[in-house]
Amino acid sequence: MIGLIILSIFITLIILAVLIITNEDLPHSVILFMGFGLGSVILFFLFSAPDVALTEAVIGTGISGVVFLVTLLQIRSKEVKK
């Protein structure tokens, strides 16, 4: 069963990665990137690496998502002002 789960997560991750890169809408990309992070968290958990999964969850997904989104907000605030 674990083989199938991992296979399907990988397929999801690849689709997500393609979508992240080809998407024209930057906020969409960031949300998809956080989804990508979530997928890798599940993978790390399945690979018996709870420490890495926890780190990826709080840092790789949480903080980096926030940093990306805030960057977009900053850029948008400048554009609106113009």
Add this chain to the structure above:
Amino acid sequence: MINIKKDISIETLVVSLLVSVMTIMLISLFLNFNEVSSSIGTEILLINEASTGTANAVTSVVTYFRGFDTLGEVTILFLSIFGISLGLEGYKDKLNIFAYENQLLKTAVDTLFPLIILFGFYVIIHGHLSPGGGFQGGVIIASAFLLMFLAKNDDFALNHKIMGLIEALSGASFILIGLLGLLIVNRFFDNFLPLGTLGNLFSGGVIPLIYIFVGLKVSAEITALVEYFVRIKDVE
């Protein structure tokens, strides 16, 4: 959604082709190599209980066997936040970017904030017994502050003096623990405290101590990072 005509140019094609060829070569290489049966990891698993007395082998690798990597990593975080702060010094009028009023969030955050901080400290001090540790707990604490920034807008400001003090002292104590090891046991980061019983909260010698300092430093740094990003405003 995907505009094919616009996306594909000659450059894209060439680069994709090159990188894909490289990947196919890599895959064919990686698919048939024999993994080694013994690595430093397996040896560490065998001696971990006797030499460090922690229940979590990953923690003992991070803080003990490869403690110097962790020192470098904390340094990198420190440097990166320092770089961000340098870039933003010139901007005046630092206001919160989230212009957002929500009474529900404001009320809820008063209850949630101490709970999240408590959870963060729990994760830090149980780093040698269960998954988690300084980095994870530190970021959890920082996320509590992020929630405060979201909910309270400009009513909530950090005391930079205290933040800087926590950061400097925890980083310095991390190195000082290492130097104490050098002076007492003649090896950097070596254990100079009793190991205790495996599975107890007070066990593992200096490892919980190191993780507490790492946790304090990481929480102060990630909080500063979030604050910098949240409060950048335009140059007028």
Add this chain to the structure above:
Amino acid sequence: MSILYFVTIPLLASFLTPFFKDYLRYISVALNSLLLVFALSFMGDTPIREYISFDSALSISFVLDSASLFFVVLFFLIMTLFSLYHLKEESRKDSFILTNMLLASVSGLVLSGDIFNIYIFFEIASITAYILTSLGRDKKAYSGAIRYMIIGSFASIFLLIAIVTIYLNLGTLNLLTISESFFTISQNSQFLIILSLFIGFGIKAEIFPLNFWVVDIYQASSNRVNALFSAILSKAYIFLFFHIAYMLHVDTKYLSFLAVIGVISFAVAELSALSSKDIKRIFAYSTLGQIGVLFIALSSNSIDVISGAIFLIAIHSITKLMLFLSLDILEQKFKSTTIEIFKNFNSLFLVVIFAIGFLSLLGLPPFGGFIAKLTILNGLVGLREYLFVGAILVISLIEAVYFFRLLGSTRVQEPKEDIEIELLPKVLLSLMAIAIVYFGLFPDALLDISKDVATTLIGGADV
């Protein structure tokens, strides 16, 4: 005495910066010179191998052999000169933290005997360099810093690929163990590891074709930062590149490939410098050219040639530090670095300094660069590598064209402006110039040390 102090003391100092307030400049001079003396006290005691926290290859090891000691001494010497140069100026928190971090990371890079630990110091050095590039805080600086970060991220991804492959194949991270068992892994994996290491370190060691970005970075940063980049950072990466190459006992075909790449690098850099109108860019191209020469020499696998290269590293570090610091004096006056400013200043002192620097870079007697190039060429002739000898001589002629053009333009009759130089910078610059002349006239002591270093470098894993 522990060799870890070279890394931990600068780190500790930069963590404690908030407590030092206005004394930063004095502390940095004291710290650098004390560590320099401390490094010199290790002479004759090498090699030393020290483990951290656990006494076996399971933990991280640090190695001080005569090669890494040479580089540590060189870095602390350069940094002592650099911090003395700033003694009369206002204390600056940013330069204190960044120079200390740079020192900690480069000493870590040359001392560490663990491949993943090297990756960590690689990242510290990279981030320090990014921040140093962005210090100007204008659009030029940020543009340079962003490019640097993109290219640097590629370097760290490839380095990570190499580390992952090594761990999967050998199950260890210790460089000594890796060097002993590297030949046991399959040819294909060896090729992959060597290629990834070449890309990862090659980007940072500024070697053709991975150096297209370097000149822009030099243009974006200030002259003082460039002095550090050219005198310390690139030297650390070159040492690391060849240290690992000789540790892994790579095949001679890879080494001759590196030599050819060195020739191309030298030629391309000097040809580009010929058409450049910006002194910063010209100096950057000249650094790239010297790195090409170093690659030709260091990949020769012969002690005679490599000792010339080590000599060249020492002389080139001092020369580039001197040249960039003098260019900084000019830039503060004219707010520009085009070659026009060479026609407009009136200062015999600076002209002499520039002349000594240029002639030494060209390899003319009686300067240090001459001895270095002579040793390299002699060694190459001994190896019957006449092609490389010819290439170095021909390309040096191109180098001569633009350096003499620059020197000649100082004598052009145009309205001149006087330049006042304070006493301390003057003394330090003349000290560096005297050192260059001294090593040109009495090279024996340094040559002996270089020979020792070269032997250790080739021996690689003998420790």
Add this chain to the structure above:
Amino acid sequence: MLSSFNQTPFLHDVITVGSLILLTIGLVGALTKKNLFKIFLSLAIAEASLFIYFIGMHFEVGKVAPIVTQEVEKFSLNMVDPVPQAMILTTIVIAIAVLSLALSFVINYFKLTNNMRINEMNELGEGK
């Protein structure tokens, strides 16, 4: 047929192919995209793929996490290798540090020039 899906060799093949495809996507994205924001996103994906590969290759079916709990009472070789996990833990933190520094540079650059595209970054070069 289905039972072979749960064997370690098959798993390792899936991990190798999957994460290297992710690496390719990341590298191609970083090399071809013009938007700075997209470039750093792509680099983050490429790094994440390496993390997945490294952790995945040290997992074998039936191995447990290297932590002593009520169920697993002793350290043994039936646990996954802790060293790659520690290394990746370190690398994840480094990656976020570099990423946030890069994004702060991008913000500062954008505020000065109103430009986010790498092919229009022409401040540097001969004669500038």
